[in-house]
Amino acid sequence: MPYLPTSQAYLEQSALLLEAYPNGTRITTKYNFPSSQKPKPTEESTTPTAPIASLTIKTYNPTSGICLKYRTNKAAEVGRLITSLGKLAGGANVAALGLGNAAAAPVAQAGGDVEMTDAPEEGTGSAPAAKTEGNKGGKGKKKGGKGKR
Amino acid sequence: MAPHLGHEEFFSSLSDLLSKTSQKARGSVFLTQKPLIDSTASLENVSSSSRPSILIRATDGNTNAPNPKNNKVGKKTVSKVKLSTIVAPEDLEAFYTRYAEVCKAGMTGLKKRDRKKGKAKAKGGAKAAKA
Numbered sequence: 001m002p003y004l005p006t007s008q009a010y011l012e013q014s015a016l017l018l019e020a021y022p023n024g025t026r027i028t029t030k031y032n033f034p035s036s037q038k039p040k041p042t043e044e045s046t047t048p049t050a051p052i053a054s055l056t057i058k059t060y061n062p063t064s065g066i067c068l069k070y071r072t073n074k075a076a077e078v079g080r081l082i083t084s085l086g087k088l089a090g091g092a093n094v095a096a097l098g099l100g101n102a103a104a105a106p107v108a109q110a111g112g113d114v115e116m117t118d119a120p121e122e123g124t125g126s127a128p129a130a131k132t133e134g135n136k137g138g139k140g141k142k143k144g145g146k147g148k149r
Numbered sequence: 150m151a152p153h154l155g156h157e158e159f160f161s162s163l164s165d166l167l168s169k170t171s172q173k174a175r176g177s178v179f180l181t182q183k184p185l186i187d188s189t190a191s192l193e194n195v196s197s198s199s200r201p202s203i204l205i206r207a208t209d210g211n212t213n214a215p216n217p218k219n220n221k222v223g224k225k226t227v228s229k230v231k232l233s234t235i236v237a238p239e240d241l242e243a244f245y246t247r248y249a250e251v252c253k254a255g256m257t258g259l260k261k262r263d264r265k266k267g268k269a270k271a272k273g274g275a276k277a278a279k280a
Contacts, residue, residue, distance in 0.1 A: 022184065023184060023186055023201075024184075024186075025183070025184075026181055026182065027181070027183070028179060028180065028181045028182075029179070029181075029182075029252075030177055030178070030180075031167065031170070031177060031178040031179075031180070031252075031256050031258075032176070032178070033173075033174050033175045033176060033177070033258060035175070050258070051175070051258070052258065052259065052260055053171070053174075053256065053258030053259050054259070055256065055259060072259075073259050073260050074259060074260050075256065075257070075260060075261050075262065076261075076262050078249070078252050078253045078256055078259065079250075079252075079253045082245060082248055082249035082252050082253075083245055083246070083249045085182065085245070086241055086242065086244070086245025086246075086248065086249070087245075089203045089236075089241055089245070090200070090238065090242070091200050
């Protein structure tokens with residue numbers, strides 16, 4: 001499973017996973033610095049660039065093989081994330097996490113996901129359509145869009 | 150494996166580990182949490198009764214630890230740092246409050262909320278508006 005786009009999506013999905021498999025599901029937090037160092041001494045005069053660490057959180061269940069990940073490099077998120085992990089450890093469900101759209105209960109989860117993945121596709125589809133419209137003098141958006149696809 | 154530490158000990162060791170890693174600006178720290186299922190107790194008991202304790206582990210994932218394949222013990226080998234502690238379900242909230250604090254304080258290598266950047270952006274925006 002790839003990285004989830006937002007911490008909120010990660011926490012929601014993790015809560016669902018923990019709910020489904022309360023035993024044996026583990027959460028790993030990795031705080032790491034990039035391993036590959038580019039040759040520093042040559043460019044040290046420009047800026048003393050300290051490598052930026054990143055924080056990766058992974059929820060993994062070996063039985064189902066489900067793995068959820070989220071990565072960030074913002075220090076501001078650490079406190080909130082760890083506190084949320086505590087809530088997850090305590091067996092909090094999606095609603096108890098106190099997330100923004102907690103009202104969108106587990107049932108609505110699948111629908112929300114589909115919308116999220118669909119939205120950018122539509123955006124990219126309509127953008128070229130609009131361009132062609134300008135060129136051709138407006139022959140109907142939908143046709144242009146279909147032709148492009 | 151070293152025995153599980155008390156919470157205080159765990160936190161002090163963890164903040165030490167985190168700050169060392171941040172200072173070196175290389176390497177990793179792995180933190181793991183999982184429910185501790187007592188294999189001796191019957192499964193039904195565990196699942197039906199109250200929530201299990203949480204096992205918390207922290208390690209630096211040091212791969213310089215002696216390789217079992219080559220028997221010679223090098224001088225450089227630094228043993229892997231391993232910390233663990235057990236949190237009872239009723240202590241979870243208090244523990245995680247501390248835990249979050251320790252992590253926030255220790256993970257200094259992350260991007261800070263940069264005020265200068267915000268100012269620069271505002272300036273850039275103003276310039277753009279003028280142009």
